[in-house]
Amino acid sequence: MIVDSHVHLVTGGMVKAAKKKLDKDFPGVLDKSIKKGKGLINADFIKFLSTTSLENLADLWEKELLKNRVDKAGFLPITGARTGELDEFLSINPEKFYGYIFIDNIDNPSSKSAAQSVKKWSKNGRFKGIKLYPSLNRTSVADKRLYPLYEAAGETGTPVLIHFGISTAPAADYRYTNPLDLQLPSRLFPETKFIIAHFGAGFFRETLLLGFHSENIFIDTSGTNNWRLFLPEIMPLSQVFKRAIDVYGAERILFGTDTLLNGTSGYRDLVLKEQKKALSSIKTPKNEKDLIMGGNAQRLFRL
Numbered sequence: 001m002i003v004d005s006h007v008h009l010v011t012g013g014m015v016k017a018a019k020k021k022l023d024k025d026f027p028g029v030l031d032k033s034i035k036k037g038k039g040l041i042n043a044d045f046i047k048f049l050s051t052t053s054l055e056n057l058a059d060l061w062e063k064e065l066l067k068n069r070v071d072k073a074g075f076l077p078i079t080g081a082r083t084g085e086l087d088e089f090l091s092i093n094p095e096k097f098y099g100y101i102f103i104d105n106i107d108n109p110s111s112k113s114a115a116q117s118v119k120k121w122s123k124n125g126r127f128k129g130i131k132l133y134p135s136l137n138r139t140s141v142a143d144k145r146l147y148p149l150y151e152a153a154g155e156t157g158t159p160v161l162i163h164f165g166i167s168t169a170p171a172a173d174y175r176y177t178n179p180l181d182l183q184l185p186s187r188l189f190p191e192t193k194f195i196i197a198h199f200g201a202g203f204f205r206e207t208l209l210l211g212f213h214s215e216n217i218f219i220d221t222s223g224t225n226n227w228r229l230f231l232p233e234i235m236p237l238s239q240v241f242k243r244a245i246d247v248y249g250a251e252r253i254l255f256g257t258d259t260l261l262n263g264t265s266g267y268r269d270l271v272l273k274e275q276k277k278a279l280s281s282i283k284t285p286k287n288e289k290d291l292i293m294g295g296n297a298q299r300l301f302r303l
Contacts, residue, residue: 001071001290003297004272006161006197006222006256009057009075009089009099012049015041017081021104026171033170040078040168040260048263054085057261058092064259064267065096071294072096072303074256076131076161080104083121090126098301100129100161103149109137110145115152122156128301129195130160134176135167142181150185154192159300161220162194165201166227179206186210186217193300195220195254199240202227211247218300219244221275221292222256224268238278250288254296 019030034041065073073096077086080102090097101121103109109132121127130153134141141162153160164179179200186194195218200207204227210217221241228234244253255275257268279289297303 001294001298002069002272003255003294003303004065004070004073004257004259005195005254005297005301006220006258007073007075008078008258008260009086010041010045010049010078010260010262011054011057011082011085011089012046013085014077014079014082015046015049018079021079021081022171029170044264045262052263054089055092058089058097060261062093062096064261068267068269068272070267070272072098072297073259074129074297074301075099077102080117083117087121087124087126094126097126098128098303099126100131101127101158102131102133104133104137108139109149110139110143112148114146115148118149118152118156118158122158128158128303130158132160132162133167133169134162134164134181135172135174136169138173138176140176140181142184146185147188150189150192154189157302159193159195159218161197163197163201164207165198165203166230167201177201177203179203179210182217183210186214190216192216193218195300197256198223198227198258199225199244200227202230204231204235204240204243208243208247217248218252218254218296219248220254220256223258224271236278237274238281241275241278241284242282245282245284245288250284250291251296253292254300255293 022030086099090099103114164177179196182194193216196207197220199219257271259268
């Protein structure tokens, strides 16, 4: 079984909600990003979303997953303000879709309502994880105000996925991107599972250091992993996988592609193929490949 543990759902409503919040703190920043056309959201994408329903998106996703022989996918939204909309999308195809509760500035992770949101949405069986984005929240994951959220995550068995490292988000603050901030919370909340997205997205050394005597930290492989191009020395993807397996073991690594369907691009089959090739090149045993490509996600998210 293949489980893509990291893909994205974006809707017109989510874009509007994200823009509303960003404009309060950084007036016009999303409009400027859209105009440049280099970010996640651009004019063509917005046009596509304006004519596409949730049912259409669900149908597109099902076809792409079937075509690429991916059995299930975990969907991350771009804002926490439209969790109900994501839930509606997930309910269209619960056999293939599951989701993450995005705790962002709209439902600030340091507020009491964040833990309440986790308890609320994790009950329906469609939400299997939590998403934090420290550089967008402008809140360190080491902040004690997040402790009730981590406690709720542990109580409900809902893993916390965190985007550290580089970002294309127009208002990302890199002061909050270091995975080492997770060291103390991971020790204080041993029952809570944490996932570092994109191999740490540039903070690979720090991600590996967190593997020291940790049992509740996982890594996801999602995306092109082009963060490698911005390091002093470029590591082949195969070596990234090798070091991750050396430190964390195959049982704590989750496959992902970071796919976003925008009307012009389909499922990131090249990422899927590249990661399979990387695993083969380092002679990863079949049982370990199976864990990385889907078995770990099945266990962690209780799929």
